[in-house]
Amino acid sequence: MNTTLTRRSFLTRIGGGLVISMVLPTQSFGQAIRRMSPAEMRDLPAAPNAFLKIAPDNTVTVISKHIEFGQGTFTGLATLAAEELDADWDQMRVEAAPADVELYANLNMGMQGTGGSSAMANSYYQMRKAGAAARAMLVAAAARLWNVPEKEIDVKSGIVRHAPSGRTTGFGALAETAAQMPPVTEPVLKDPADFTLIGSDLRRVDGLEKSSGQAIYTIDMTLDGMVHSSILHPPVFGATVSRVDAGAALGLPGVLAVHEVGHGVVVIARTRYAAMQGKAALEVEWDLTKAETRSSEEMFTTYAAAAQTPGAEAEKRGEGDMPLKDAARQIEAEYRCPFLAHAPMEPMGAVVDLTPEKVDIWMASQLVTRDQREIEKVLAFKPEQVEIHTMLAGGSFGRLGTPDAEFAAEAVGVAKVWGQGPVKHLWDRENDIRGGRYRPMCVHKLRGGVDDAGNISAWDQVIAVQSFLKGTAFDGAVRNGIDRSAVEGAMGMPYAIPNLRVGLHLMENGVSTNFWRSVGSSHTCYAVETFLDDLLELGGRDPVAGRLALISEEEPRLRRVLEQVADMANWSGASSGGDRAMGVAIARCFRSYVAEIAEVSRGEDGLPKVHKVWCAIDCGVAINPDLIRAQLEGGVGYALGAAMYDEITIDTDGQPEQSNFDTYRSLRLSEMPEVEVSIINSQADPTGVGEPGVPPVAPAVANAWKKLTGSRIRTLPFTRGISA
Numbered sequence: 001m002n003t004t005l006t007r008r009s010f011l012t013r014i015g016g017g018l019v020i021s022m023v024l025p026t027q028s029f030g031q032a033i034r035r036m037s038p039a040e041m042r043d044l045p046a047a048p049n050a051f052l053k054i055a056p057d058n059t060v061t062v063i064s065k066h067i068e069f070g071q072g073t074f075t076g077l078a079t080l081a082a083e084e085l086d087a088d089w090d091q092m093r094v095e096a097a098p099a100d101v102e103l104y105a106n107l108n109m110g111m112q113g114t115g116g117s118s119a120m121a122n123s124y125y126q127m128r129k130a131g132a133a134a135r136a137m138l139v140a141a142a143a144r145l146w147n148v149p150e151k152e153i154d155v156k157s158g159i160v161r162h163a164p165s166g167r168t169t170g171f172g173a174l175a176e177t178a179a180q181m182p183p184v185t186e187p188v189l190k191d192p193a194d195f196t197l198i199g200s201d202l203r204r205v206d207g208l209e210k211s212s213g214q215a216i217y218t219i220d221m222t223l224d225g226m227v228h229s230s231i232l233h234p235p236v237f238g239a240t241v242s243r244v245d246a247g248a249a250l251g252l253p254g255v256l257a258v259h260e261v262g263h264g265v266v267v268i269a270r271t272r273y274a275a276m277q278g279k280a281a282l283e284v285e286w287d288l289t290k291a292e293t294r295s296s297e298e299m300f301t302t303y304a305a306a307a308q309t310p311g312a313e314a315e316k317r318g319e320g321d322m323p324l325k326d327a328a329r330q331i332e333a334e335y336r337c338p339f340l341a342h343a344p345m346e347p348m349g350a351v352v353d354l355t356p357e358k359v360d361i362w363m364a365s366q367l368v369t370r371d372q373r374e375i376e377k378v379l380a381f382k383p384e385q386v387e388i389h390t391m392l393a394g395g396s397f398g399r400l401g402t403p404d405a406e407f408a409a410e411a412v413g414v415a416k417v418w419g420q421g422p423v424k425h426l427w428d429r430e431n432d433i434r435g436g437r438y439r440p441m442c443v444h445k446l447r448g449g450v451d452d453a454g455n456i457s458a459w460d461q462v463i464a465v466q467s468f469l470k471g472t473a474f475d476g477a478v479r480n481g482i483d484r485s486a487v488e489g490a491m492g493m494p495y496a497i498p499n500l501r502v503g504l505h506l507m508e509n510g511v512s513t514n515f516w517r518s519v520g521s522s523h524t525c526y527a528v529e530t531f532l533d534d535l536l537e538l539g540g541r542d543p544v545a546g547r548l549a550l551i552s553e554e555e556p557r558l559r560r561v562l563e564q565v566a567d568m569a570n571w572s573g574a575s576s577g578g579d580r581a582m583g584v585a586i587a588r589c590f591r592s593y594v595a596e597i598a599e600v601s602r603g604e605d606g607l608p609k610v611h612k613v614w615c616a617i618d619c620g621v622a623i624n625p626d627l628i629r630a631q632l633e634g635g636v637g638y639a640l641g642a643a644m645y646d647e648i649t650i651d652t653d654g655q656p657e658q659s660n661f662d663t664y665r666s667l668r669l670s671e672m673p674e675v676e677v678s679i680i681n682s683q684a685d686p687t688g689v690g691e692p693g694v695p696p697v698a699p700a701v702a703n704a705w706k707k708l709t710g711s712r713i714r715t716l717p718f719t720r721g722i723s724a
Helices: 010-014 038-042 073-085 119-146 171-178 207-211 272-280 296-306 322-326 368-379 406-418 429-434 521-538 543-550 556-568 625-645 697-709
Strands: 018-022 050-054 060-064 092-096 153-156 159-162 167-170 227-232 240-245 255-261 264-269 283-287 312-317 329-337 349-354 359-363 386-390 423-426 442-450 456-466 500-507 575-577 580-589 592-602 608-618 674-679
Touching: 018 119, 018 171, 050 119, 050 171, 060 073, 073 092, 073 119, 119 153, 119 159, 119 171, 167 171, 227 272, 227 406, 240 255, 240 264, 255 272, 255 406, 264 272, 264 406, 296 329, 296 442, 296 456, 296 500, 322 442, 322 456, 329 521, 349 406, 359 368, 359 406, 368 386, 368 406, 406 423, 442 521, 456 521, 521 543, 521 580, 521 697, 543 556, 543 580, 556 580, 556 592, 556 608, 556 674, 580 697, 592 697, 608 625, 608 697, 625 674, 625 697
Parallel strands: 060 092, 227 423, 359 386, 456 500, 608 674
Antiparallel strands: 018 050, 050 060, 153 159, 159 167, 227 264, 240 283, 255 264, 312 500, 329 442, 349 359, 349 423, 442 456, 575 580, 580 592, 592 608
């Protein structure tokens, strides 16, 4: 288990090996979420900032600045380095990087972190250059040792060869000599036509450990002398502790202490079970003075009222909404999307070992810099006193990446009040489901019209939604009343509608919210793609042909995925014949292009039964096609479960009504449709994969349902919208 790699111990651990640099220019943390363009990434020099190491035993270890929570990041990064190094796949290893924003900043964020489907995109040239530089230095080392010209040396499958003399050797034997060679700052990269690993279905570097149960997650971590803690959070968002009676809890076997931490009450015990029993025995009175006590229905009413007015202008084309009054035919609609929990399999957890001199914390840290800053603040420590050991994570979907890093602060806060050795602080499922940081609820109000020829002439869309960036460390991303993450997918839509306006109301809400898989597109794509279908029907247009007619010629990649998915599904109109129908939807997000078609019938329970989903994606160079297919298949299941069943509802006392998987359920195996994926062959730089497949699922199913039943679902989830 590699959990103790630090910047200070790195060079001593490698021992006689070769450390290769990768570029990592830094930018100020205040520029968070600023995206570096592919051209900027491609032109970066290979300066000594981050590391690739080659050990005497022939292993090649990539130090990953991106967390691995199931999406295949470790495998992708290893593939990039191995390709240019001409390594054998069996040589490759991956370790998580220590917390150090100067060395390991995400080029899309300006801080160390993973998100926005950016891992492969911003590491594509970094890791390839690292591999190419390592290869060049190994070749130079071999040439010196063998006293032969470098041009006569070849590298293949981890073996360095000099064909004229028949000499061969592995990387490890050359590592110490290569470490003495001048650094290669401008290595020559392969022509993509010569790739042998990139584009192949390589097995995952972490697959064996995970499938055999050897992989270590935070929930598995133990340290000698470790105690356990379980926390009781307020039942209402924004409530604080008024009074605690801990007598019954402290009387239970194994319970050691009870403390107030943040806005909760934590029980510290010798075992996890004792901590949970102690929490159940607590008697706590809560102060609701500053709490959010509205029900979700009250919130929807407020949001819907706001959506009746224009809001801040996010985008305007032509005359905006003015031509609507002259449209030959027009329609309007209101959409309601609920709060959604992330519900990853592994709940939030951390193991904290705090001493007066330093703190070590083992956790699945998605935004490492934010976590580190909050830990420093709670403990009044300097950066060099904080060591974050980033663990494998059992899922996230955005839950681990909170702007204010309150879980990291809570975990070290528990260790601080305990003060007697390491603590394992673990949330239970109820903490997770009821604990907020949900996908924001929202209301969309849309109006649209067509002219006498059936062409869409005007589009007006107003979105009322809470900003989870406003008032946080990422507040700078909200400008002039516009949070781009709230309107992405509606603002800048790829359809050539001559007159268009998108307005935004940023609603105040005490319920804590956050990034959720595909962020704004998770709700904007649903409203846009279903309302577009209705306008196309109003104008007598086929859903596929109508979209193709609206997509600009400047968007050939988007046109290509739509044409491809239509071919895959043998689209001949929205009806499959008999008791089935098809629906289509597309998304352009995280620089990728996705089109999906769903085949749907009416299930015995009266809900849509999805038989098959066809998906076409253009995500640039496909580093590992098998991982891309897996991400899209998983995205279909995740999105379909959310669309069909999932919502967090707040009752009239302000309390979340869902608490575990019995009330917030995932898609069942019997409900998972067949998924067929086509990856467009592309030479463009890699773009996002983990999130872009999610947005089109729900609207494709809803569009098929409309064709099948004549009923439009405008309230999510489907269980609520169909019965409404």
